[in-house]
Amino acid sequence: MRWIRLVQGFLIVSLALSLPAAALTVFAFDADRGLTGDAVTVVFLGVFVGLLSTPWWPATGQRGRPRFESLQGMVMIWFGVTFTTHLSWELGWVLLRDAILASPDAVWSYPWWVYIDGGDARYASDSGQLITLESLTAAVGALGFSALWLRYRSNGQNPTATLMLMATAVAHIYGTIMYFGSEALDGFPNVDTTSFVDTVLKFWILNGIWLVMPWAVLYWGRRILYEQIENRQR
DSSP states (O other), rough: OOOHHHHHHHHHHHHHHHHHHHHHHTTTTTHHHHHHHHHHHHHHHHHHHHHHHGGGGGOTTTTTHHHHHHHHHHHHHHHHHHHHHIIIIIHHHHHHHHHHEEEEEESSHHHHHHHHHHTTTGGSSSOHHHHHHHHHHHHHHHHHHHHHEEEETTTOOHHHHHHHHHHHHHHHHHHHHHHHHHHHHHHOOBOOOOIIIIIIIIIIHHHHHHHHHHHHHHHHHHHHHHHHHHHOOO
């Protein structure tokens, strides 16, 4: 079990260092921005999937573990990663988008431009629809962390916290469908459809995690909610 924690820590550190490393290669070594953006996409996808899968690994201490416990471990990792992303990268884009769009060659704005360079030009505009979706996403992050705090304070026994976390899943499903649907119906104006990394790995698979994981959250929440209600009735 200990080595699983070490692997998780390594993956989290790798995720955190990927953006500074990308900025270093671009601004210090004049690396190609498009290729660097693609590399960051591959790293993010690999680390994200790796983190979510660790509760299912057949490690010492996890063998014979009930599948629902593994599911709960995966869901908790999901909460931590996605809510942090919402209140950092996405909220930062909402608040600083004018300065970000005006500073494509600044080191400070590169964490946003590396995503744009990696094949999603939508974030290089100030589309009202995108601003609305990302503002909603930031609100989901705040709701999610509030729910996790309530859950912690109640030792996992607060039904309101569980319902709030399930609500974030519904919001993720809605937002991701809007994100995919609007781009597809417009003919993919912001995605380089000739690039496998940009289209398949980044647009569909990486973003698609936000369409798959919410169903795991809803299943988890339903089970936990029943347990919490039963505990209160005893």
